Amino acid sequence: MQHTTIAILGGGNLGTAIAHGLHSTGDYQPENIMVTRRKMHDVEELTQKGMRVLTNNQQAVATADIIILCVQPKQLFGLLQDVKGALSVGKHLLVSTITGVSIGEIEAIVGQDLPIVRAMPNTAIAIRESMTCIATKNASEAQMKRVESIFNVMGRTLRIEEELVAAATVLGASGIAFCLRYIRALAQGGIQMGFHAEEAQAIAVQTCRGAATLILEGGRHPEMEIDKVTTPQGCTIAGLNEMEHNGLSSAVIKGIMTSYQRIANIQK
Numbered sequence: 067m068q069h070t071t072i073a074i075l076g077g078g079n080l081g082t083a084i085a086h087g088l089h090s091t092g093d094y095q096p097e098n099i100m101v102t103r104r105k106m107h108d109v110e111e112l113t114q115k116g117m118r119v120l121t122n123n124q125q126a127v128a129t130a131d132i133i134i135l136c137v138q139p140k141q142l143f144g145l146l147q148d149v150k151g152a153l154s155v156g157k158h159l160l161v162s163t164i165t166g167v168s169i170g171e172i173e174a175i176v177g178q179d180l181p182i183v184r185a186m187p188n189t190a191i192a193i194r195e196s197m198t199c200i201a202t203k204n205a206s207e208a209q210m211k212r213v214e215s216i217f218n219v220m221g222r223t224l225r226i227e228e229e230l231v232a233a234a235t236v237l238g239a240s241g242i243a244f245c246l247r248y249i250r251a252l253a254q255g256g257i258q259m260g261f262h263a264e265e266a267q268a269i270a271v272q273t274c275r276g277a278a279t280l281i282l283e284g285g286r287h288p289e290m291e292i293d294k295v296t297t298p299q300g301c302t303i304a305g306l307n308e309m310e311h312n313g314l315s316s317a318v319i320k321g322i323m324t325s326y327q328r329i330a331n332i333q334k
């Protein structure tokens with residue numbers, strides 16, 4: 067059991083997902099997981115599990131070792147102004163999940179040389195299946211290992227350069243939505259062929275899980291697994307080619323690049 071106390075500032079979609087993920091590991095005392103938000107609603111599930119929900123950020127920061135920032139980018143400035151007086155070098159490790167806000171920008175607001183790590187998880191963190199990319203400019207190796215140990219139990223982590231955090235946001239965090247939309251499209255095709263919606267979804271979801279697991283466990287390039295399914299002149303290659311003629315890969319790449327360009331314009 068870890069004795070670390072974690073304060074998640076901003077208990078929205080991602081903040082609560084992280085809280086549930088941390089709780090489900092069993093590695094933390096539930097009361098050592100704190101979540102803050104300004105309005106006390108949608109917090110019953112957290113409090114029922116023994117986690118603490120507060121409206122006072124300074125109070126949460128005062129008792130925490132690790133602070134995870136989970137507010138919207140435009141809410142960050144106000145939040146940091148609120149807590150910066152309670153932050154202290156040597157005690158706190160700051161982890162920011164905020165899209166589009168650099169370590170330098172956070173440093174400029176808090177005004178002290180705190181170790182700061184940017185972490186880009188996704189909402190699958192609630193079920194311990196996140197892909198979390200982490201980056202730093204000034205955290206020590208020991209501090210990075212600490213952050214890794216938090217996120218490793220809730221999925222996989224990858225260390226990246228800070229310059230790639232925006233790309234990681236699109237591929238890993240927005241990527242959840244991209245994958246889910248593909249699953250929905252598969253299911254819609256299934257319905258048109260005669261399955262009920264629940265049956266079509268069950269087949270689509272398990273098939274996507276199987277495809278991902280083949281790559282995760284086999285470590286091969288996706289095209290090598292595709293080759294095993296595409297019988298010459300068969301139905302799979304006919305369907306795949308039709309999808310590509312309609313721009314499947316191109317649409318995905320273009321969508322990713324549009325999201326990536328949008329990140330640079332996110333309002334802070």
Ligand SMILES: NC(=O)c1ccc[n+]([C@@H]2O[C@H](COP(=O)([O-])OP(=O)(O)OC[C@H]3O[C@@H](n4cnc5c(N)ncnc54)[C@H](OP(=O)(O)O)[C@@H]3O)[C@@H](O)[C@H]2O)c1
Pocket residue numbers: 075076077078079080081102103104105106123135136137138139141144145148163164165186187188189239240
């Ligand atoms: N969702 C994702 O998949 C994902 C993935 C990676 C990164 N991110 C990043 O994570 C951040 C949060 O995203 P989200 O989707 O979780 O947003 P969200 O659902 O809007 O959550 C933000 C939460 O912050 C709370 N909040 C705002 N100001 C606060 C303050 N001063 N003190 C305490 N709590 C405050 C809000 O609750 P009250 O209004 O009640 O205060 C709200 O619950 C964003 O910067 C996003 O870019 C999200």
